Amino acid sequence: MSISSMTGFGRGVAGAAGITAQVELNAVNRKQFDCQINLPRDLFSLESQVLFMVKAALARGHIKVFIAVQHDDTSPVSHEELAAWQRRIATIRRAAEALRLPDDLAASALLRLDVAAEGTPPAERCAAIWRAVEPALAAALADLQAMRRREGVAIQADLTM
Numbered sequence: 001m002s003i004s005s006m007t008g009f010g011r012g013v014a015g016a017a018g019i020t021a022q023v024e025l026n027a028v029n030r031k032q033f034d035c036q037i038n039l040p041r042d043l044f045s046l047e048s049q050v051l052f053m054v055k056a057a058l059a060r061g062h063i064k065v066f067i068a069v070q071h072d073d074t075s076p077v078s079h080e081e082l083a084a085w086q087r088r089i090a091t092i093r094r095a096a097e098a099l100r101l102p103d104d105l106a107a108s109a110l111l112r113l114d115v116a117a118e119g120t121p122p123a124e125r126c127a128a129i130w131r132a133v134e135p136a137l138a139a140a141l142a143d144l145q146a147m148r149r150r151e152g153v154a155i156q157a158d159l160t161m
Contacts, residue, residue: 003159005151006030006061010144014135018072021132023065023140025054027148030062037065045126050137057141067137069129 006029013022035054037047046067054063089105096103 002149003152003156004145005148005155008144008147008151010140010142010147012136012139012141012143014132014139016131016135017128019129019132020070020072021129021136022068022070023133023136025140025144026064026066027058027061027144031060033058033060034062035065036063037067039067040069043067043069043126043129046130046133049130050133053134053137054141057145065137067133069132 006027008025008027010025010027011023013020015021033055035051037050037054039047039050050065050067054065092105093103096105
């Protein structure tokens with residue numbers, strides 16, 4: 001019978017369609033299964049898919065899941081994305097004028113605007129992002145399980161001394 005540790009760390013990185021996902025898992029001993037998932041706010045809809053995968057791979061323990069997603073910044077802005085930004089900026093400027101606020105919109109302000117302004121419907125965005133997150137999560141789970149097995153071998157050696 002091989003022993004498997006309850007603690008461990010796993011990391012996975014994967015990319016798809018100009019999106020790179022990085023997943024990190026941290027597990028510690030706990031009698032029950034407890035999973036804490038940290039996703040970017042605009043990706044909360046992926047939480048159930050992440051939980052399903054983690055639960056299928058790990059039966060117990062306190063598992064922390066950290067997911068970061070980056071978009072390829074080298075790709076040019078598409079015509080649709082540019083049109084969406086232009087509409088959003090025009091709306092902001094009209095609102096500022098109606099509220100008698102100064103028009104001090106700068107390019108850096110675009111960083112603070114809601115991601116939904118990018119023009120891609122949220123469901124399509126999440127599906128595209130999931131295509132990068134899923135293999136990254138699978139790699140992180142495999143890495144975590146391998147680390148748990150290695151630690152288990154060391155624990156077994158300590159116990160048999």
